[in-house]
Amino acid sequence: MKYLNYVVVLLFFGFIASCTSDKVQKIETGWYYIVEKERTDLVERIKINTQDTFYLNPIPIVTIPHFKEVIIYSGMVGNEGLQVIMNEEGTKLWANATKLYARNYMGFVIDDELIHVQRIAAENLYGTTTVNEKWFDKTYLEEISEKLNLLITQG
Numbered sequence: 026m027k028y029l030n031y032v033v034v035l036l037f038f039g040f041i042a043s044c045t046s047d048k049v050q051k052i053e054t055g056w057y058y059i060v061e062k063e064r065t066d067l068v069e070r071i072k073i074n075t076q077d078t079f080y081l082n083p084i085p086i087v088t089i090p091h092f093k094e095v096i097i098y099s100g101m102v103g104n105e106g107l108q109v110i111m112n113e114e115g116t117k118l119w120a121n122a123t124k125l126y127a128r129n130y131m132g133f134v135i136d137d138e139l140i141h142v143q144r145i146a147a148e149n150l151y152g153t154t155t156v157n158e159k160w161f162d163k164t165y166l167e168e169i170s171e172k173l174n175l176l177i178t179q180g
Contacts, residue, residue: 050068053089053134053137055086055088056085056087056119056122056131057082057084057132058081058082058122058129060080066082067080070139072139073138074160079130081139087118087122089177090114091112091118093110093115095108096110097167098155104157105157106158106161106166107155108156109153109173110153111154113152119154123148123149126145128144128146130145131143133156141156141157141158
C-alpha cells in the first residue's frame, strides 16, 4: 500500500508538470505582425504547405470580433482567395497597423496555423484585406469562409 501511495503521488506530480510545462502558445484566428527572431515574446509558426518558419508577435492586430464578413473572390489571374472585410473597429485597427507596418510582413492565422504571409505595401484605410495562396482550392476556401462567417455571427 505504501508503494501504491508513492506511485499515485508520482503520477500526480507528473500530471501537474505536464500541464505546466512549456507548451506551444496557441494563437487565435487573425492577422499578426511578423517579427525578428531575437524577440523573446514571439510565437514561432511554420507556414502551412511550406517549410518556412516565421515569428509572430503574439498580440493580434485584428481577430474574428473585428471581422464583418469573409467572402471568396476571384483574382485577375484565375486564383481565388478570401477577402476579409472588417467592421468599423477592425477598419481603424487595420489602418493603424498597415500604416505602422508598411513595407514589412504580416501573417494570417486560422485555427492556430499560419496560412498566409504578405508584405504590406501601404496604409489601408478601406478595412479589407485579401488572403490568397496557390494551394487554396475551392473546397478549402468554401470551408474556411463558412467557418469564419459562422464565428463572426456567433460574436
